[in-house]
Amino acid sequence: MSDSINEKVRCLIIGSGPAGYTAAIYASRANLSPVLYEGIQPGGQLTTTTEVENFPGYPEGITGPELMEDLKQQALRFGADIRFGIATETDLSAAPYKITIDGEKVIEAETVIIATGATAKYLGIPDEHKYAGMGVSACATCDGFFYRKKVVAVVGGGDTACEEAIYLAGLAKQVYLIVRKPFLRASKVMQERVFNTPNIMVLFEHNTIGLFGENGVEGAHLVKRMGESDEEKVDIAIDGFFLAIGHKPNSDIFKPWIDTDEVGYIKTVPGTPRTKVPGVFAAGDVADPHYRQAITAAGTGCQAAIEAERYLSEIGK
Numbered sequence: 001m002s003d004s005i006n007e008k009v010r011c012l013i014i015g016s017g018p019a020g021y022t023a024a025i026y027a028s029r030a031n032l033s034p035v036l037y038e039g040i041q042p043g044g045q046l047t048t049t050t051e052v053e054n055f056p057g058y059p060e061g062i063t064g065p066e067l068m069e070d071l072k073q074q075a076l077r078f079g080a081d082i083r084f085g086i087a088t089e090t091d092l093s094a095a096p097y098k099i100t101i102d103g104e105k106v107i108e109a110e111t112v113i114i115a116t117g118a119t120a121k122y123l124g125i126p127d128e129h130k131y132a133g134m135g136v137s138a139c140a141t142c143d144g145f146f147y148r149k150k151v152v153a154v155v156g157g158g159d160t161a162c163e164e165a166i167y168l169a170g171l172a173k174q175v176y177l178i179v180r181k182p183f184l185r186a187s188k189v190m191q192e193r194v195f196n197t198p199n200i201m202v203l204f205e206h207n208t209i210g211l212f213g214e215n216g217v218e219g220a221h222l223v224k225r226m227g228e229s230d231e232e233k234v235d236i237a238i239d240g241f242f243l244a245i246g247h248k249p250n251s252d253i254f255k256p257w258i259d260t261d262e263v264g265y266i267k268t269v270p271g272t273p274r275t276k277v278p279g280v281f282a283a284g285d286v287a288d289p290h291y292r293q294a295i296t297a298a299g300t301g302c303q304a305a306i307e308a309e310r311y312l313s314e315i316g317k
C-alpha cells in the first residue's frame, strides 16, 4: 500500500449495486458526505438482468439497468460523490481505515460500507477460458442477443439458471438446461415456467466436461449420470454456453481483517450490518448467503448508512 494519503472521508462506500446506492442515499441525507466507488461492474449484478418484477414500487416491473440508474440518480440528488474506481487493497487495522483505489490512491475513511456484491461462478474447465467471448458467457441478458434463432445451453438448476433459460428461450431456437442433479433447485414458479416453455429441454443428471468448436463454441461434451455404472457420454451441438451456477462473494480484500464464512460471505452481527471492526459495515450480497435479492440488499444498505451515522456521532466525528 502506498504511503501517501490522498484524501480523508467520513463515509466510504465500496460497490454500486442496490446496497451501495441505498447506503449512499441515506448517508448523503445524513450529511456524511459519502464517497462511493462503483467497482468493476457499475450498477452491480442487476445491470445484467432484464425485467425486475419483484422490487416494490414498480407494479409493471422495471429493467435492471433502469432501476440501478434511478437509484444512482437518487443518490446523486442528495450529493453523494460517485466515482469510477476499484478498491484493490485495505488496511482495517485501526481507524481511520485505509482503502487503496486502483492500486494507487489511498483514502482514509472513518467509516467503510462494504457493498461489493458477488460474482458469477464458472465450472472450472479449461474450455471456459478457451472460448471466453467466443460462445461462453455468464450473463444471458448481456449476450443472449447474439444467439437469436440459434441453439444454446444454460448450466445450473437454481432460479438464476431457470431465469436465464426462459430469457434465452425467447431469443434462441432451442435451449438446453444442463442440471447435474435429477431435480431443479429453483422455486416452484420458475420450475413451472421452464417446464411450460416448449423450446427448453432439461437435461437432468448431466455434467459438462468440455466444449468443442473451430472458431467458437459448436458443441459441449456432457456425461450423463457421471460416476454411475450406466454413465454415458453425450455431445450436444450448441452455439452458446451460459453459466448460471451461483456466485462468489467479493470479499477477498477484506479477509485479513473481518470474518467470512467458508464460501466467503462476510459475517456480521446477526440482524445488523456490523462487522467485527467498529465503523466497518457490510451490506448486500457480499454478506448475504440466504436472500440475495435487490430489495434485501437495499435494506441492508440503508441499515449500514444508519449505523455509520450513529457510529460517527458516538465517536464525535
Ligand code: NDP
Residues within 6 Å of the ligand: 123, 155, 156, 157, 158, 159, 160, 161, 163, 179, 180, 181, 184, 185, 187, 244, 245, 246, 247, 290, 291, 292
Ligand atoms: P443457487 O446456488 O441457488 O443454484 C446454483 C445451481 O447451480 C444449483 O442448481 C447447483 O446445483 C448448480 N451448480 C453449482 N455448481 C455447479 C457445478 N460445478 N456444475 C453444475 N452445476 C452446478 O444459485 P442461483 O444463482 O440460481 O440463485 C442464488 C440465489 O438467488 C437463490 O437464493 C435464488 O433463489 C435467488 N434468485 C432469485 C431470483 C428471483 O427471485 N427472481 C432470480 C435469481 C436468483 P445443485 O443443485 O446440484 O447444487
